[in-house]
Amino acid sequence: xxxxxxxxVAHTDRGVVRRRLIAASILVAACASAGPPPGGPEDxxxxxxxxxxxxxxxxxxxxxxxxxxxxxxxxDRGTGEADLTNFFxxxxxxxTPRVSWHRSRIEVRPRHGFRGNTAYTITLLPGLSDxxxxxxxxxxxxxxxxxxxxxxxxxxGYAFDWVAERPAPEALIEAxxxxxxxxxxxxxxxxxxxxxxxxxxxxxMRGTIDQNHNRQQDRTEAFDxxxxxxxxxxxxxxxxxxxxx
Numbered sequence: 189x190x191x192x193x194x195x196x197v198a199h200t201d202r203g204v205v206r207r208r209l210i211a212a213s214i215l216v217a218a219c220a221s222a223g224p225p226p227g228g229p230e231d232x233x234x235x236x237x238x239x240x241x242x243x244x245x246x247x248x249x250x251x252x253x254x255x256x257x258x259x260x261x262x263x264d265r266g267t268g269e270a271d272l273t274n275f276f277x278x279x280x281x282x283x284t285p286r287v288s289w290h291r292s293r294i295e296v297r298p299r300h301g302f303r304g305n306t307a308y309t310i311t312l313l314p315g316l317s318d319x320x321x322x323x324x325x326x327x328x329x330x331x332x333x334x335x336x337x338x339x340x341x342x343x344x345g346y347a348f349d350w351v352a353e354r355p356a357p358e359a360l361i362e363a364x365x366x367x368x369x370x371x372x373x374x375x376x377x378x379x380x381x382x383x384x385x386x387x388x389x390x391x392x393m394r395g396t397i398d399q400n401h402n403r404q405q406d407r408t409e410a411f412d413x414x415x416x417x418x419x420x421x422x423x424x425x426x427x428x429x430x431x432x433x
Contacts, residue, residue: 230320232322233322234318234323234324235258235262235316235317236258236259236324237258237324237328238257238259239257240254240255240256240328240330241255242254242330242332243332244330245331245332246332247332247335247336248333248335248336250334252297252302253295254332255295256294256296256312257292257293258316259292260292261292261318262289262294262316263316263317263318263321266317273285275312275315276294276311276312277309277311277313277373277403278296278297278298278309279308279309279310279311279370279373279383280306280369280370280371281370282298282300283299285297302334304335305333305334305335306333306334307331307335307385309329309331309385311328311329311372311374312327312329312330313374331385338385339384339386339387340385341384341388341418342382342384342386343382343391343393343416343418343420343424344382344383344420344424345393345423345424345426346375346379346381346423346424346426347359347379347380347381347395347428348379348425348426348428349410349428350412350428350429351410351429351430356375356379357375357376357377357379358376359374359375359397359398360395360397360403361374361381361383361393361394361426362383362393362396363386363391364392364393365389381395387418388418389417390416390417390418391416392414392415393413393414393416393424395413396409396410397409397410410428410430414426
């Protein structure tokens with residue numbers, strides 16, 4: 189009897205340990221199921237612009253780039269209309285701007301660099317997204333000058349789709365000087381636009397329903413042109429319709 193007693197005690201100890209392990213496993217499983225899923229809650233917040241350089245309304249700017257800083261990494265994998273370049277307008281324009289991606293920082297400059305003694309407007313359009321495809325619903329505008337002053341003039345108005353008899357949201361707006369300098373803007377969601385700052389002078393105003401977002405007037409796209417002397421006397425109406433070119 190004395191020889192078999194240790195074996196019974198050992199068997200009893202193993203049973204106690206087994207029951208404790210099972211109870212601990214149940215407790216751990218219960219705690220795990222009560223918490224949030226791995227990685228935390230899903231991010232549904234779009235990127236937020238936290239600052240820009242140079243400061244808006246700055247003069248005598250010498251930076252090579254305008255830089256937009258965000259609170260998280262921006263998605264740089266878009267193609268076509270979602271390409272990063274399509275979210276920035278540089279005015280006056282010398283072609284497709286140069287846009288450089290640096291995770292949560294984007295640098296923008298004109299195709300051939302900033303000219304001296306020139307006031308620039310760089311517009312960030314709505315639509316940039318983060319890595320989870322959360323898109324910004326609002327844009328931002330940065331105005332500064334490489335010279336000592338910023339002109340006060342702007343040409344303002346409304347863009348209309350003449351055929352559809354309604355405003356033309358996101359219409360491409362161009363103000364072209366007599367020496368072919370092109371200032372750019374985009375109409376907002378109700379067709380309202382403002383181009384500038386501009387020096388006084390005569391401008392050929394052109395509005396285009398830019399269906400393919402290539403920032404030029406293609407043969408099949410509705411457009412309108414009006415010659416304006418700045419400063420203007422009242423809001424301009426651009427009535428865009430298909431025309432036989």
